[in-house]
Amino acid sequence: xxxxxxxxxxxxxxxxxxxxxxxxxxxxxxxxxxxxxxxxxxxxxxxxxxxxxxxxxxxxxxxxxxxxxxxxxxxxxxxxxxxxxxxxxxxxxxxxxxxxxxxxxxxxxxxxxxxxxxxxxxxxxxxxxxxxxxxxxxxxxxxxxxx
Amino acid sequence: xxxxxxxxxxxxxxxxxxxxxxxxxxxxxxxxxxxxxxxxxxxxxxxxxxxxxxxxxxxxxxxxxxxxxxxxxxxxxxxxxxxxxxxxxxxxxxxxxxxxxxxxxxxxxxxx
Numbered sequence: 001x002x003x004x005x006x007x008x009x010x011x012x013x014x015x016x017x018x019x020x021x022x023x024x025x026x027x028x029x030x031x032x033x034x035x036x037x038x039x040x041x042x043x044x045x046x047x048x049x050x051x052x053x054x055x056x057x058x059x060x061x062x063x064x065x066x067x068x069x070x071x072x073x074x075x076x077x078x079x080x081x082x083x084x085x086x087x088x089x090x091x092x093x094x095x096x097x098x099x100x101x102x103x104x105x106x107x108x109x110x111x112x113x114x115x116x117x118x119x120x121x122x123x124x125x126x127x128x129x130x131x132x133x134x135x136x137x138x139x140x141x142x143x144x145x146x147x
Numbered sequence: 148x149x150x151x152x153x154x155x156x157x158x159x160x161x162x163x164x165x166x167x168x169x170x171x172x173x174x175x176x177x178x179x180x181x182x183x184x185x186x187x188x189x190x191x192x193x194x195x196x197x198x199x200x201x202x203x204x205x206x207x208x209x210x211x212x213x214x215x216x217x218x219x220x221x222x223x224x225x226x227x228x229x230x231x232x233x234x235x236x237x238x239x240x241x242x243x244x245x246x247x248x249x250x251x252x253x254x255x256x257x258x259x
Contacts, residue, residue, distance in 0.1 A: 013170045038200075038231065046203055049169055095240050103211040106203040106239055113238055 004069040009048075011056040011064060011081075019048035019066050023077055026068045030075045031135050039114035040075065040133055046107040047079040047129050055081030055127055073135045080128040088120045148172035148198075150179045158190045158255045159183055160226075164197035167205030176205070180212045180223075189221025190258045194251070196227030201235060213245060222246070226254050 005022070009015035023044035027037040048064060056062035062082040069076045092099050094106045112118050117132035148165035161179060166172050183191055193212075201209075209225075216223040224246040228236070236242040248254035 016169065042200075042202060045168075049202070049204070053169075100240060100244065101210055101214060103207040103214075104204070106206055109239070110203055110235075 003071070004067070006065065006067045009064040009066060011052045011058050011060060011062050013052070015064055016045055016048040016052055019064075019079065020045040022066065022068055026070055026077070027075060027133070030070045032075070032133065036133070040077075040131075043111045043114040043131055044077050044079065046111050047077075047131060050086070050107055050129075051079050051081035051083070051127070055083030055086065057083065075133045075135075077131045078128060079131075080123060080126055082126045085122045085125060086120065086127040148175050150175050152179070152183070155192075155251070155255050158192050158258050159188045160192045160194055160251070160255070162194045162197070164199075166200040166202075167198055167208065168200065168202045169204035173204050173208040176208045176212060180215060184215065184219055184221070189216060189219055191216055191221065191223045192226050192248075192251070192254050192258075193223065194226045195229065195232055198229065198232060201232055206235060206239060206241065209245070210241065222258055224248055224254055224257070226251060 007018065007022070009018060020041045024037055024041040027040040032040060048066070051064045052058065056064065065078075065080040067078040088108060091108050092105055094100070094102065094109045099105060111129070111131065115131045116134050119130040121128040121130070148163065148167055148171060150161055150163045152159050152161050163176070167176055180191070213223045226248050228247060233242070236245065246257070248257065
């Protein structure tokens with residue numbers, strides 16, 4: 001497997017599965033353990049779901065761009081859609097009492113829970129989310145950024 | 148994802164296997180619960196022992212199922228969580244929302 005792959009995907013559920021399986025393979029090759037592989041794959045799946053459903057809204061004219069890259073000690077996965085854009089600060093907290101029993105709204109929470117760093121960027125139009133996981137754990141300066 | 152139902156002392160046990168994810172898995176869960184409620188079966192035990200994976204959509208579907216059953220005066224409980232599902236319910240703070248069992252006989256007996 002190469003150290004960097006990129007795919008242009010349709011706005012379909014098949015693309016979500018493709019993103020998930022690709023991430024799992026990259027995570028395995030990068031040296032993450034089985035639990036970490038599962039968590040990374042789920043984070044990427046959730047990012048792809050957001051891109052297909054909420055970003056591109058299943059629009060067949062819009063694409064999802066997936067880039068997986070690994071360095072010696074880091075896995076970097078970027079998922080980009082062509083939707084209206086997402087402000088992560090406006091996403092409700094799914095753990096708050098008023099949201100706890102809602103049937104949706106946990107995707108970004110799970111992404112943040114499973115990755116070391118999560119970055120959002122508005123691509124006008126669209127949203128790019130970068131998911132970073134370090135082999136051996138999170139560095140002290142890891143943080144979430146929005147640009 | 149597959150779901151099959153059986154009756155045990157007035158409780159409907161739903162044996163689920165595979166992945167509960169956006170798309171087919173979540174739809175099967177939703178349809179199963181809807182069918183049971185439509186038939187008046189309101190004591191439901193979801194056996195998740197063979198569920199290998201749940202995503203946020205699947206978690207949301209479990210919450211919706213719980214709420215639907217409760218709103219009709221019934222009870223929905225979970226049985227045999229795998230570690231992955233257990234951990235997911237922990238981090239989403241749903242572990243204490245659901246009544247979670249690890250023994251089927253005791254679980255069936257716990258319904259009112």
